[in-house]
Amino acid sequence: MGLNLKQRKAVETTEGPLLIIAGPGSGKTFTLVERIHNLITNKNISAENILVATFTEKAAQELITRVSNRLQEEGIPFNVNEMYLGTIHSICLRILEENREFTRLKKNFIVMDQFDQQYFLYQRIYDYKQLPDVVDLIGHNTSRWKAAELLLKWINKVSEEILDIKQLKNSSNPKVKAIGYCYELYQQHLKDENALDFSTIQLEAYYLLKNHPQINDQLNEKLHYLMIDEYQDTNTIQEKIIFMLGGKLQNICVVGDDDQGLYRFRGATIRNILEFPKKFKDKTCERVELSLNYRSHPSIIEFYNGWMNQHNWSYKGKYFRYNKQIEASQREHPKGKSVIKVSGSDGLNNWEEEVYEFLIALREEGKLTDWNQVAFLFQSVKNNKVIALANYLEERNIPVYSPRSNMFFERHEIRLLIGAFMFLFPQFPHIRKWKEDAYLPEWELYDQCLREFGTELRKSENQTLLEWCRLHAREHMGLTKNTDYSFAGLFYQLLQFNLFKNYLEQGSYNVRDSRSARNLSLFSKILTKFEYLHRLTVFTPETINYQITTFFNHFLRFLINGGINEYEDKDEYAPSGCVSFLTIHQSKGLEFPIVVVGSLDKTPTKQYSELDEVLQDKYYHKEPFEPLEYTKYYDFWRLYYTAFSRAQNLLVLSCQENLSIGQGTRNVPTKPFVDLYDTLTSWRQVNNIYNLDIEKVRKGSIKREYSFTSHINVFETCALQYNFYKELNFSPVRQGATLFGTLVHQTIEDIHKSALRGEEDKIIKGNIEEWFSANYNNLIKKERIFLAPQTQRAALKQVLQYVKKQNNNWTHIREAEVDISLVKENYILKGTIDLIQGKDNTVEIIDFKSEKKPDLVKEADMMYHYKRQLEVYAYLIEERTGYQVSKMHIYYTGEEHSNPYVTFSKDTSAINQTISTFDRIVKRIEDKDFTIKNRPTRHCRNCDMRFYCNENE
Incomplete structure (x- = not known):
């Protein structure tokens, strides 16, 4: 498909500000890809001069894949790391990491x-309750968890709107004053923990650019062209950051659709896209409207145009929408009803039956070849009626993919795990009450899980598990010495038994078949997150009861109440073999052949409080834009417009008409839908829907990133381990040996960067010890493990020894910790490399190992492995930078007496052979081939999955 006239204008308008209004299905991503291609090929712009911000990480990955494929077609090399491409959050995070020394952040900072x-906030809530007027803000009898939730909302709002803390603290309004004091304390807590949240990622980036003009100037000199996707969903601070990065050139291209602005609840403001042209003088902002729809049947387009046109978007002379009409492309469309209703009849309560029979009829007519061609969209998939419909379909062999339905704790494998932990800690029923009449509804769930687990234990095939559980339960009940494990360690031991092991032996890796295994993986993350947040590594006699009650009464309880999403495939948004149940927000940016829109019982609801009004009127940087009392209508109309426009071939409105509630009924569909709904014909009265051609779901095509150390090394060591940790994403228990090496390497990186800044005079023992200490303190917060004092001294000794051997000569250091990537045909190759100056304008690669130099003969296999790692780095350097690599080194920081270097000459044929091996391994990974001939027993003792593997032998 070539560019249409408007798309071509969007691609070729490169200088100055540009607003692209991209209606649904108008080829927005295609246009962005062509725009980037045009900049690089026709205008000779380097990738490093381009910034592209997307709304989601998945959208960024898809864009990287499509841009790299487009450039690859013409033999143009492309380094992913050179272009600032990602979400606004990830781009801000990159800017912070590149300039961390100018911020409050230390190495290894945490992103929450x-x-x-x-x-x-919950863990520190008592600190906040001591502040002035906080009770007015969060209420007198509010639970600690609810208080934390309320604080979270206001704290994020302060960050997103960049509110003045002093002004808030000096307010005469007690609630506003409380917000100011709470935010001030929160910032101190973040600093103490070396932590960021999603909102403060942007805030720190904003203050970095504002308070250090030289950094902003450097970025302005580098970033000549900015493209911001989904601009209608940006917030105040994001807009400010974008214009700061735009610099004097202001080559800012924003892309979006004001009709699909859905994220006001996250601070997004539709004014950013509606007022964008007014930011520039003399009408210099070009505007291109992409209104030709390549996605939907013309009748669907007519329907959602009618939905938007029936509403009043004006108020006091202002119009809060770009006036546009989406048009169908000229391709041929089959005749037939493409907008219908599938609803339960008034008074019959037969909605579920109607939906089921409709789906079966489509399949029997041969219109459906895969259930994934159908997507149901709701305001919430946690609604009881939605869950009941999903259960109804699944009971009749129509699988449902609904990862956000809050069903995680209803899954059998998760209930058995909770039951197992209840059994393993028999003291919990006796210690869980903190006062005589205390009661938590979650205890009923826990007890039920224990009964379900007990039922399984009584089966003869689980006798070994029963004996193991009894042994550990007795130990935990009367613990007399420290264990060498905590919750996560017990979890991995449970996987050796058939009751849990069977869930790991899925027949395939599609979402439906692997759901149980991926839920176990998610539970491993829950456990390691708890241990991380509570600095827990082992159970002790003094703390075991406290840790048990905290885990069940607080942590797990909050997850159950707040809900937790099941696994969502990043590449496959509509898994084969399942109908999808999604929220409308979740469906944004996606398309489906058949879309069934439910939630027709909803009405516009107010989304703001009196305190929101006070803040907006008196403390925001801008006057209010949309009238607050009308925002509930605008947001409602935009939400359903987004839902209707997801459909390609068939749009279905579905509800239980005039829903029975108690003794009465509720009018369904509600008033906003009635006029259009009444024009639709029931599916039972429309024969020509079977004339429609139902397309197949578009397959995702995202190139994955692979590195030698994180992927190839793990796979070659043990493909099974790769399967569990990389493919299924189980969360491993941390190992101390890794911490030692990371600590040494990070401190050497500090030394190198000091030398590269021309600050060799700062490379003295006192500063090195300070860098070392800072790295250690932040690493242990992040990794939850500690090194014994003598081990810390050994690590520091290696660093000081390295510095001594350099004899204060750092001229050979060329670049430190260089991130580099290479886009290949089927994947993206990545690495992080240290470079030193070689002879005759060449470079040499150096990698550090925090151990003694091995016997080069006895450890020949290890050396060959390290050599191949260096060959991958050499390949990356030469392919991407044009530098010639002359030598490759390993430096052993633990070597005290002999030469710490092992040096290899560059051998092009050997490098090519290594890359061919890399390609073959990546193909095995992509083919899900994780078979192994023999277990690597040397590595098994440090692998959490060893219990499972031992029982599989």
Whole structure:
């Protein structure tokens, strides 16, 4: 497909500001790919001069894949790391990491997700309750967890709107004042823990650019062209960062659709896209409207155009929408009804039956070749009626993929795991109450899980598991000495028994068949996250009861209440063999042949409080834009427009008409839908829907990233280990040996970067010890493990020994910790490399090992392995930078007496052979071939999966 006229204008308008209004199905990503291609090929712009921000990591990966494939077609090399391409959060994080010494952040800083952030506040909630007027903000009798949730909302709002803390603290409004004091304390807590949350990633980046103009200037000199996707969902701070990065050139291209602005609840403001042209003088902002839809049947387009046109978007002379009409492309479309209704009849409560019979009819008519051609979209998939429909379909052999349905703790494998932990800690029922009449509803779930586990234990095939559990339960009940494990360690031991092992032996890696294994993997993450947040490594007699009650009464309870999403495949958004149940938000940017839109019982609801109004009126940097009282309508209309426009061939509106509630009924569909809904014909009265051609789901095509150390090394060591840790993403228990090497390497990196800055005079013992100590303190917070004092001294000794041997001569250091990538035909090869100056304008590669130099004869296999790693790095350097590599070194920092170097000459034929081997291994990984001939017994003792593997022999 070539560019249409408007797409071509969007591609070729490169200088100055550009607004691209991209309607649904209008080829937005295709246009972005062609725009990047045009900049690189026709305008000779380097990849490092381009910044592209996407809304999700998945969108970034797809864009990287499509851009690299497009450039590869013409033989143009492309380094992913050169282009600033990712989400705005990931780009801000990269800027912070590249300039960390100018921020409050130290090495190994922690990035918290939303649950981590709320739990972080919960653990410190008493500190916040001591601050002025906080009770007015969070309420008098609010639970600690709910108080943390309320604080989280206001703290993130302060970051996203860049509110003035002093102004908040000086407010006469008690709640506003409380927000100011809480935010100030929160910032101190973040600093103490060397932590960031998603909002403060952006805030730290903003202050870095604002307070250090030289860094902003450097980025302006580098970044000449900016492209921001989904601009309608950006917030205040993101807009400021984008314009700062745009510099004087202001070659800022924003892409989006104001009609699909869905994220006000995350601080997004539709004003950013509606007011974008006004940011520039003399109407210099070009505007291109992509309104030709290549996705949907014309009748579907007519339907959702009608939905938007029936509403009033004006208020006091302002219009809160770009006036546009989406048009169908000129390709031929089969005749037939493409917008219908599939609903339960008034008074019959037969919605589930109607939906099921509709799906079966489509399949029997040969219109469906895979259930994944159908997607159901709802406001929430956690609604009881939605869950009931999913269960109804699954009971009748129509599998449902609904990862956000809050069903994780209902899965049999997870209930058995909870039951197992209840059995292993028999003291919990006696210690869980903190006062006589205490009660938590989650205890009923735990007890039920224990009964289900007990039922399994009584089966003869589980006698070995029963004996093992009884032994550990007795030990835990009267613990007299420290264990060498905690929750995660017990979890991995449980996997050796058939009751759990069977879940790991899935027949395939598709989402449906591997769901149980991936749920076990997710449970491993839950356990390691708890241990990380509580600095827990082993059970002790003094703390075991506290850790048990904290885990069940707090951590696990909050996850159950808040919900936890099951596994979602990043590459395959509509897994084969399943109908999809998604939220409308979740479906954004996706398309499906058949879309069934539910939640027709909803009405516009107010999303803001009085305190929101106070903050917006008096403390935001801008005057209010949309009238607050109308935002609930605008957001509602945009939400369902997004849902309707996902459909390619058939759009279905579905509900239980006039829903029975108690003694009465509720009008369904509700008033906003009635006019259009009443024009639709029931599927039972429309024969020509079977004339429609139902397309297949578009397959994802994302290139994965692979590195020697993180992927090839793991796979070659043990393909089974790769399967568990890399493919299924089990969370391993950390190992101390890794910490030692990381600590040595990071401190040497500090030394090298000091030398590269021309600060050789700072490379003295006192500073080195300070760098070492800072690295260690932040590493142990992140990794949850500690080194004994003598081990710390040994690590520091290696660093000081390295410095001594350099004799204060650092002229050979060329670059430190260089991230480099190479896009290959089927994957992206990545590595991190240290370079030193070679002879005749060549470079040499050096890799550090924190151990003594091995016997080169007895350890020949190890040396060959290290040599191949260096060959991969040499290949990356030569292919991507044009440098010639002359030598490759391993430096053993633990070597005290002999020459610490092992040096290899570069051998091009050997490098090519290594890369061919790399290619073959990547193909095995992509083919899900994780078979092994023999177990690597040398490595098994440090692998958490050893218990499982031992029983499989």
